[in-house]
Amino acid sequence: MSSAITNDDSGGGRPLTVPGPVTDPFDAFPELAPLRTAAREGDWAAVLDFVAGLDSVDEVCLASHLVAGIPDVENCLQQAVAARPSAPLPRTLLAERQIRIGWDIRSGARAQHVSRDQFERFHDRLRKAEHLLIEVCAEHPAFAPAWTARLLTARGLELGQSEARRRYDRLSAHHPHAYRAQTLLLQQLCPKWSGSWDAAHGFARECASAAPDGSDSGALVALAHIEHWLELEGVEEAAYLRDLSVRNELRTAARSSVLHPSHRPGWDGIGAHSAFAMAFSLGGHHKDAAPHFAALGDRVSESPWQYLADWRGQFAHYRTSALETL
Known part of the structure; x- marks a missing residue:
């Protein structure tokens, strides 16, 4: 949560913190707090129980995205993948974390302002994620979080409009109104990504x-x-x-x-x-x-x-x- 600083009119000139808009979903929705706590503590069983209790594809996809944004969570996720190598969720979450790290390396700048070294490290992370996601999608073709994550790897690896649309169509055949996937494909279809x-x-x-x-x-x-x-x-x-x-x-x-x-x-x-x-x-x-x-x-x-x-x-x-x- 951000804050703005103003003067306190009650005297003394002490700063008064005025809350700004709440941008962190974990703060906006207190029911998400157990997921963050479990991921931070490396409690994979609790993460799995939380996701299993969600009642929509959109909630599962957003939960996956949020876990990927937790610093250092990859350590927990690597252990989870080792313990449950055939389960789709651990591999997908680890892939999403690799994607998040990769995009942080690349930054949100336009391509001409991204260095060659940044691109190399960015693509390395995305290729690692793609390897995990290919396996998950082959074994679990209706698993929405994996197909959703593959829309990000398609964009970052510059696989083109047709491949991105193919991936979205594979997802939408099972889940036709997955909101996060729709927002990701929309980005791909804009002119800044050759759409x-x-x-x-x-x-x-x-x-x-x-x-x-x-x-x-x-x-x-x-x-x-x-x-x-x-x-x-x-x-x-x-x-x-x-x-x-x-x-x-x-x-x-x-x-x-x-x-x-x-x-x-x-x-x-x-x-x-x-x-x-x-x-x-x-x-x-x-x-x-x-x-x-x-x-x-x-x-x-x-x-x-x-x-x-x-x-x-x-x-x-x-x-x-x-x-x-x-």
């Missing part, structure tokens, strides 16, 4: 229209528009998200997904509401952003907000503007 805006927007609309009412998948529409806006400059940039056709498409996607009466708030919902809140805010549609900020409260997903300079400050500013319309 096109037609492909990116087309996929987002496909996900939104095919998903059941109340699904988080409608947020793909907002994410695609944010990615498109980021690539524009000058007058085009200023006008893009203000365009009424974009606003109307966002409204339709929001009404059928996170604002639908059947939507069930969950872990991925924070990312979905965050995408809509940001897209509407940047377009100046503060009233449309308001229900998303209301649903978020003090929680927010760093993605896609981290694209903005001083994004925490901008989040707070836009949230105030939106909630004033209620």
Whole structure:
């Protein structure tokens, strides 16, 4: 959790810590705390019990992603793989951890700003992960976390649009609305990864229209528009998200997904509401952003907000503007 420092008016000039938005899912959802504790302590049995108790593919995929972000967890995961070499989850979690380490080495910079040494170490980590994931997918073809992770290795190893789509299609044949996998393929389909805006927007609309009412998948529409806006400059940039056709498409996607009466708030919902809140805010549609900020409260997903300079400050500013319309 981040914080801002202000002066304490009660006297003495002591700093007063004002909580900023909660970005860590482990803090936003206290029910995730046992997973973090078990992973940090190397208690693989407890990790397995936690994941076994989850009731959706989306929750399992997000839990896998969160475990991968815990520092030094690879030591526990290597032991788990050695103890249960045929089980899919330990190998997938270890692969996700290798992917996370690799992407940290590469950084989020554009390719021209990444050194040759960074690329070599990055690709080495991804190849290790890919080896583990190939085995898991061959043995357990319906195991969603492994196919989801392979979308990241496909992108990082530059295997191309067709291979990334093939992997997604293998996953979606068993789990057609896996939200994290959809967000990863959307990135692949953007021009910055050799895709096109037609492909990116087309996929987002496909996900939104095919998903059941109340699904988080409608947020793909907002994410695609944010990615498109980021690539524009000058007058085009200023006008893009203000365009009424974009606003109307966002409204339709929001009404059928996170604002639908059947939507069930969950872990991925924070990312979905965050995408809509940001897209509407940047377009100046503060009233449309308001229900998303209301649903978020003090929680927010760093993605896609981290694209903005001083994004925490901008989040707070836009949230105030939106909630004033209620």
